[in-house]
Each structure stands twice: as structure tokens, then as C-alpha cells.
Amino acid sequence: MRRSHLLTAAAALACALAPVAVYTAGAASEPGEAPAAPGPAAAPPAAPPAPGARKVIVDADMGELNDDAATLFMLAKDRGVHVLGVTTVSGNTWVEAGTAYSLRQLELIGRGDVPVVPGAGEPLFAWRQSRLPGQDALYGKSPYGGAFDTKRPPSYLKLPKPPYGGYPKARPRGGAAADFIVDQVRRHPGQVTVFAIGPATNLALAVRTHPEIVPMIKEVVYMGGAFDEPGNTTPAAEFNWWFDPESAKIALRTPFRRQTIVPNEAAMKVLYTKARYDRIVAGPQTPIKKMFKDLHGPEFARNPRYTTPVWDSLTAAVFLDPGVIKRAEERYVDVDATEGPNYGRSMGYATREFAAPRNPAGTRKATIVFEVDQERFWNLYVDRMTR
Numbered sequence: 012m013r014r015s016h017l018l019t020a021a022a023a024l025a026c027a028l029a030p031v032a033v034y035t036a037g038a039a040s041e042p043g044e045a046p047a048a049p050g051p052a053a054a055p056p057a058a059p060p061a062p063g064a065r066k067v068i069v070d071a072d073m074g075e076l077n078d079d080a081a082t083l084f085m086l087a088k089d090r091g092v093h094v095l096g097v098t099t100v101s102g103n104t105w106v107e108a109g110t111a112y113s114l115r116q117l118e119l120i121g122r123g124d125v126p127v128v129p130g131a132g133e134p135l136f137a138w139r140q141s142r143l144p145g146q147d148a149l150y151g152k153s154p155y156g157g158a159f160d161t162k163r164p165p166s167y168l169k170l171p172k173p174p175y176g177g178y179p180k181a182r183p184r185g186g187a188a189a190d191f192i193v194d195q196v197r198r199h200p201g202q203v204t205v206f207a208i209g210p211a212t213n214l215a216l217a218v219r220t221h222p223e224i225v226p227m228i229k230e231v232v233y234m235g236g237a238f239d240e241p242g243n244t245t246p247a248a249e250f251n252w253w254f255d256p257e258s259a260k261i262a263l264r265t266p267f268r269r270q271t272i273v274p275n276e277a278a279m280k281v282l283y284t285k286a287r288y289d290r291i292v293a294g295p296q297t298p299i300k301k302m303f304k305d306l307h308g309p310e311f312a313r314n315p316r317y318t319t320p321v322w323d324s325l326t327a328a329v330f331l332d333p334g335v336i337k338r339a340e341e342r343y344v345d346v347d348a349t350e351g352p353n354y355g356r357s358m359g360y361a362t363r364e365f366a367a368p369r370n371p372a373g374t375r376k377a378t379i380v381f382e383v384d385q386e387r388f389w390n391l392y393v394d395r396m397t398r
């Protein structure tokens with residue numbers, strides 16, 4: 012429910028499009044500032060991942076029980092998956108808020124063992140946010156600006172409102188998200204799948220500063236783009252790649268072994284409804300079920316016809332059960348990073364017409380998932396949310 016989430020707002024430290032960029036890690040810990048955290052008790056520690064579990068990093072613009080959180084739960088509740096860490100990036104939320112929400116929700120599900128590493132607080136392009144008013148005036152105001160719509164908090168312990176259940180007890184891991192990605196890929200060459208389910212800023216920084224890791228990454232799975240349909244943030248652009256088009260362009264043009272994209276074409280058809288909420292809350296009493304009742308219950312009580320896509324959650328499903336994919340296509344992919352009405356537009360060049368070397372210079376192939384099996388998806392989603 013990325014679109015319905017409250018966020019926070021804006022200081023402008025950003026980086027130029029340089030191979031070695033400086034960025035704000037943002038979430039310095041300030042001991043003693045966290046208010047006492049009454050609220051739901053954390054679950055007991057969960058069982059460790061099974062031997063041979065597939066290794067993933069979840070790079071997210073985390074909210075509270077939003078689509079990023081659901082993705083994390085789907086992966087973290089699966090013993091066949093080893094979540095090496097959550098790296099946070101500004102997008103739906105400012106990185107400070109996303110860091111607090113990641114830490115807190117991991118505690119709530121008994122996965123406080125998973126490190127959370129704050130990453131880029133601003134998109135790569137230095138003037139991204141300060142140019143928004145001009146772009147809005149020329150091309151129309153986006154109905155949803157994510158973090159850009161709110162004031163940036165000074166720390167993950169000083170949000171406008173404490174996270175659900177209170178501020179986390181755990182601290183974020185030191186260092187920066189991009190360095191964490193680099194380090195983990197080096198430790199586990201050929202084994203790590205990166206979920207890029209927010210703006211791709213951390214991933215772009217990682218591959219630009221340490222290109223040697225590129226062939227060592229097993230796969231990148233993105234939520235992003237709207238290839239054959241209008242965008243949902245501007246008529247041209249989907250939110251994640253609109254927020255930081257330069258990073259998305261860098262990431263997509265990186266020669267990863269394999270990249271898979273779940274765009275809006277797949278995501279916008281898969282709607283979370285009261286009937287699906289009811290299936291989850293009918294399940295066993297767990298911290299996740301309590302979160303659903305507390306955070307989503309009031310919305311459905313107000314409006315039983317409320318629906319929303321669950322965007323990022325489809326990436327977890329595609330990874331956990333590739334059989335959920337009904338229609339996918341391989342295309343050369345790119346993002347328009349030219350300022351103008353098409354800023355952030357994703358483009359997919361059909362491999363028939365644009366077979367190499369006719370593809371645009373520097374573009375790489377990706378598998379784009381255009382449709383998923385809805386029943387199979389919801390069965391998986393409900394199963395993971397009720398564990």
C-alpha cells in the first residue's frame with residue numbers, strides 16, 4: 012500500500028552521477044532517544060534458514076505493512092530463503108523511516124537477526140527534488156510523490172509518529188547499504204539475489220563503485236516500470252523508477268547475469284481486497300495477523316470495498332514460485348532519464364525487432380513479467396502471511 016503511506020520529508024543532500032558518489036546514510040543511532048516501546052511483543056526468534064537456503068538481499072523503501080513489508084515477510088518466513096539483510100533507500104518513505112520500519116517489523120516477526128543497513132537518502136541526481144515544482148508546473152503534479160511529499164526526519168528515532176509497536180530496540184548496521192551489498196556478494200559469489208523493490212539508488216551505487224561484483228550477482232529482481240501501459244506517478248512513469256530515473260537506468264544497463272522485472276502491467280491487476288484480508292485474519296494468532304488487524308482492519312471497516320495493488324509482493328512470489336508467472340517476455344530495457352514529460356519512463360525493446368546489435372547501445376536484456384496467476388499468487392501470499 013505504498014500509495015497510502017504516510018511519509019516524511021526533505022533535506023537535499025544528493026550526489027552527482029559520478030562513479031564514486033557520496034550519499035547520506037542518514038540513520039546515525041542516537042542512544043537514549045528511542046522512547047520506550049510499548050505495544051506488540053516481538054515474536055520469539057524464528058528458526059534459522061535451512062541449509063542451502065537461497066540468499067537474498069531486500070533493498071527496499073520500506074513502509075509499515077506496505078508492499079515492501081509484505082515482500083520481506085514472504086521471504087523471511089520461508090526457511091528456504093536466507094535474508095542476508097535489508098538495505099533501505101528513500102522512495103515511499105525517507106530512508107530514516109524505512110530503516111525504523113524495517114528494524115521494527117523484523118523484531119515483530121522474530122527475525123531481529125536480519126541486519127538492516129541504511130542507504131541512499133536522496134536520488135543520484137543532485138537537483139531531483141528541487142526541480143519537482145518546475146516539473147509539476149510544466150507536466151502536471153504527480154498524485155503521489157512518496158517521501159518527496161513529506162518532511163525528512165532527522166533520525167530513524169525521530170519520526171513524526173513512532174512506528175507501529177514503538178521504536179525498534181535493535182540498531183541499524185553501520186556502514187552504507189551499497190557497501191553491504193558489495194560485501195555480501197563478495198562473500199557469496201554467484202549466490203545472491205538482490206530484490207530492488209524501491210528506487211535503485213543503492214544498487215546503482217554498488218555497481219558503479221564496485222563493478223567487479225556485477226558478474227558475482229546471481230540475479231536482480233526489480234519491481235519497477237510500466238512498459239506498455241501509462242505510469243501511475245506520471246502518465247509516463249511508474250513510481251520507483253520515477254523517483255530516481257538515473258539509478259534505474261544505471262542498474263538496468265548493468266550486465267547482470269540475469270534480471271527480472273515485475274512492472275505495473277502485472278502489479279496493477281492483482282488487487283488486495285477485504286476478502287483477501289479476511290483470509291489472513293482468519294488464520295492463526297501471529298504477530299503478522301495482529302499487524303494486519305491493527306493496520307488494515309480500520310481501512311476495511313471504513314470502506315469494505317477498498318482495494319489496492321500489492322506491487323512488490325509479486326517479486327517475492329516470482330522468486331518463491333516461478334510457476335506463478337503466466338506471461339513473461341524478454342526485452343532490452345531502458346529508462347528515459349531526460350528531464351521532460353517522459354522523465355522516468357521505462358522502455359522495453361522487443362527482441363524480435365531489436366535483436367542485438369540493433370538494440371539501443373548499452374541496453375541489456377531482462378525478463379519482464381506481464382501477468383501472474385492470481386489464485387496461485389494469493390494462495391502463496393496468504394500462506395506466508397499466516398505462518
Ligand SMILES: [Ca+2]
Pocket residue numbers: 013071072073078079102103208209323
Ligand atoms: Ca517498494
